[in-house]
Amino acid sequence: MLDIRYIRDNPDKVQQAARNKGYDVSITELLEIDDDRRELQQQVESLRERRNANATSMKGGRPDQATIDEGKQIKIELSEREGYLGNADAAYVKLLKQVPNMPWDDVPVGVSEDENVEIKVVGDKPEFDFEPKNHYEIAGAKGWLDKERAAKVAGSRFAYILGDMVMLEQAIIQFVMNSLTNEDVIKTIASNAGLDVSTRPFVPVLPPLMIKTEPYDQMDRLQPSDDRYKIEGEELWLQGSAEHVLGSMHAGETFANDQLPLRYLGLATSFRKEAGTYGKDMEGIIRMHQFDKLEMESFTTGSDSFNEHLFFVAVQEYLLQQLQLPYHVLQKCTADIGKPNARGIDLEVWLPGQGKYRETHTADYMTDYQARRLNTRVRVSDKLELVHTNDATAFALGRAMVAIIENYQTAEGDVRIPEVLMPYLGGREIL
RNA sequence: GGAGAGGUGACCGAGUGGUUUAUGGUAACGGUCUUGAAAACCGUCGUGGUGUUAAAGCUACCGAGAGUUCGAAUCUCUCCCUCUCCGCCA
Numbered sequence: 001m002l003d004i005r006y007i008r009d010n011p012d013k014v015q016q017a018a019r020n021k022g023y024d025v026s027i028t029e030l031l032e033i034d035d036d037r038r039e040l041q042q043q044v045e046s047l048r049e050r051r052n053a054n055a056t057s058m059k060g061g062r063p064d065q066a067t068i069d070e071g072k073q074i075k076i077e078l079s080e081r082e083g084y085l086g087n088a089d090a091a092y093v094k095l096l097k098q099v100p101n102m103p104w105d106d107v108p109v110g111v112s113e114d115e116n117v118e119i120k121v122v123g124d125k126p127e128f129d130f131e132p133k134n135h136y137e138i139a140g141a142k143g144w145l146d147k148e149r150a151a152k153v154a155g156s157r158f159a160y161i162l163g164d165m166v167m168l169e170q171a172i173i174q175f176v177m178n179s180l181t182n183e184d185v186i187k188t189i190a191s192n193a194g195l196d197v198s199t200r201p202f203v204p205v206l207p208p209l210m211i212k213t214e215p216y217d218q219m220d221r222l223q224p225s226d227d228r229y230k231i232e233g234e235e236l237w238l239q240g241s242a243e244h245v246l247g248s249m250h251a252g253e254t255f256a257n258d259q260l261p262l263r264y265l266g267l268a269t270s271f272r273k274e275a276g277t278y279g280k281d282m283e284g285i286i287r288m289h290q291f292d293k294l295e296m297e298s299f300t301t302g303s304d305s306f307n308e309h310l311f312f313v314a315v316q317e318y319l320l321q322q323l324q325l326p327y328h329v330l331q332k333c334t335a336d337i338g339k340p341n342a343r344g345i346d347l348e349v350w351l352p353g354q355g356k357y358r359e360t361h362t363a364d365y366m367t368d369y370q371a372r373r374l375n376t377r378v379r380v381s382d383k384l385e386l387v388h389t390n391d392a393t394a395f396a397l398g399r400a401m402v403a404i405i406e407n408y409q410t411a412e413g414d415v416r417i418p419e420v421l422m423p424y425l426g427g428r429e430i431l
Numbered sequence: 432g433g434a435g436a437g438g439u440g441a442c443c444g445a446g447u448g449g450u451u452u453a454u455g456g457u458a459a460c461g462g463u464c465u466u467g468a469a470a471a472c473c474g475u476c477g478u479g480g481u482g483u484u485a486a487a488g489c490u491a492c493c494g495a496g497a498g499u500u501c502g503a504a505u506c507u508c509u510c511c512c513u514c515u516c517c518g519c520c521a
Contacts, residue, residue, distance in 0.1 A: 038480095038481070041480075041481065041490085042481070042482090042489090042490095044490085045480090045481070045489060045490045045491085046489075046490090048489085048490060048491085049489060049490075051501085051502080052490090052502085054501065054502085055449075055501060055502035056449070056450075056502080062449090063449085063501060063502080067501065068501045068502095069501080070501075071500090071501030071502070072501060073501095074501085075500090075501075212511090214495095235510095254441095254478095375479095384478085
C-alpha cells in the first residue's frame with residue numbers, strides 16, 4: 001500500500017505511474033473519498049468527545065436522568081455517523097489497496113513484457129557437435145521424470161522426480177545453503193559487484209507452506225487469487241512462493257536498527273494453479289503446480305534497500321556464474337514488474353534444448369509498499385520508520401535442473417555435473 | 432477432535448461497569464549526588480489517526496472483530512493464538 005500523504009501531495013505522478021503499470025484506478029476518486037472520510041471522522045470524533053464528557057460528568061456517581069437521556073441522544077447520532085464513516089473507510093481502503101507501488105526512476109515504461117530491456121549478457125552459450133536435446137527427453141530417458149504416473153495420482157502439471165535428479169536437487173540446495181550462510185562468500189559477492197552493503201550472511205529457513213488470508217493480503221500477493229490454492233473451509237492458502245511466508249514473518253514487529261539487514265534464505269515447496277496457462281509449457285517441468293525453490297528475502301532500512309536489491313541481483317548472478325550457466329539480465333518494464341514492485345529484474349538462462357532464454361530468477365524491490373500494511377517497522381535513531389523489503393529467487397530448483405541438464409548434456413545423453421556441485425554428489429563427474 | 436486455564440505497555444504484573452488521563456515494579460534515557468562508578472533520590476519514558484507552519488487539542492488502541500450500556504480493559508458473542516490434560520498421530 002502507498003502512503004496516502006504521498007498520494008495527496010503527488011496525485012498526478014501517482015496517477016501516471018498507475019497508468020504506466022497498467023492499473024486502472026482513479027486517484028481523483030480516491031482523494032474525494034479520502035476527503036469525505038476525513039470529514040466524517042471529524043464528526044465522529046467530536047461526537048465521541050461529547051459522549052466521553054457526558055459519561056464522566058458525574059465523577060463516578062450515578063448519573064441523573066437528564067445525563068442519561070443526553071447520552072442516549074448522542075449515541076443515536078454517533079451510531080449513524082459511524083455507519084457512514086465505516087462505509088467511507090471501506091471504500092477508501094479498497095481503492096487505496098488498488099494503487100500500485102511507484103516505479104523506480106530507471107524503470108522503462110512499457111505496455112507488456114516484450115518491452116523489458118536486456119541490460120547484460122553473460123557467459124558463453126555451449127556449442128554441441130550434436131543436436132542438443134530438451135531436458136525432458138534426457139530426464140525421461142534417464143528415468144528421472146515420470147509425469148504419466150503423476151497425472152494418474154495428482155493430475156497434469158505434476159511430476160515424480162526420481163533417482164539422480166533428486167540427488168542433483170539436493171546438491172544444489174547444499175551448495176547454495178553453504179554459500180549464502182558463509183560471510184566470506186557474501187563479502188566476495190558484494191565486493192565483486194562494487195556494492196557497499198552489509199556482509200551479514202543469510203539465515204536458512206524452512207517456513208510454513210500455508211498462509212492465512214490476512215497476511216497473504218497484506219503482502220499484496222493474494223491476487224491473482226485464481227493462481228492460489230485455498231484450503232477448503234479455512235482461511236488458509238498454500239503459499240505460492242517462500243516470499244509470501246518470509247515477508248509476512250515479522251508483521252506487527254519493530255526491529256532495532258542493528259538487527260537489520262535481516263536476510264533469510266527460505267527453502268520451500270511452492271504451489272501455483274497456473275490457471276489460464278493450459279497448453280503452454282506443457283512439456284517438461286518448466287511450469288508445474290508445485291516446485292521447490294530457494295528464495296531470498298530481506299528487511300532493511302529505507303536508506304539501504306536499493307543497494308540490497310542490487311546485491312540480491314549480484315547474488316543471483318554469482319550463483320549462475322558458479323554453475324557456469326549462460327544467462328542474460330532483463331530490466332522489467334512498468335507493465336511487468338508487478339503491483340507491489342518499485343523495480344524488478346529477471347534473469348533468464350539459455351536453454352540449448354529449446355534454443356531460447358527462459359526465466360529462472362526474479363528480483364523484486366518493494367520499498368515500503370508491503371511493510372506499510374504488514375506494519376513491520378524499524379527504530380532508526382529514535383524514529384520509527386517502515387522497513388523496506390526485497391525478495392529474489394536464489395534458485396527455482398526445477399528450472400535450475402532444467403538449465404543444468406540442457407547445458408551440460410553429452411552426445412551420449414548423459415549430464416556432466418557442474419564443478420561446484422561435484423563435492424555434493426560424492427565427487428562424481430557425470431550423471 | 433474433547434475438557435479446562437489464559438492473552439494488559441519493551442518486560443513482569445494489578446485491575447470484574449464510572450476521577451483508570453491503565454496501579455505498581457523492572458529495563459531504558461536525562462538529572463542530582465560522586466574523583467569515577469554503584470546505590471539512593473528526582474524527572475522522562477507507547478502507537479496510529481486527525482489537526483497545525485509548528486504545536487495544543489481531539490480520537491482510537493488492554494489478542495482480533497462484533498454487540499450490550501448514559502458509560503467497557505472489565506459484561507455477551509464469534510474468531511485467532513498460547514498453556515495443561517485426554518484422544519489421534521510422523
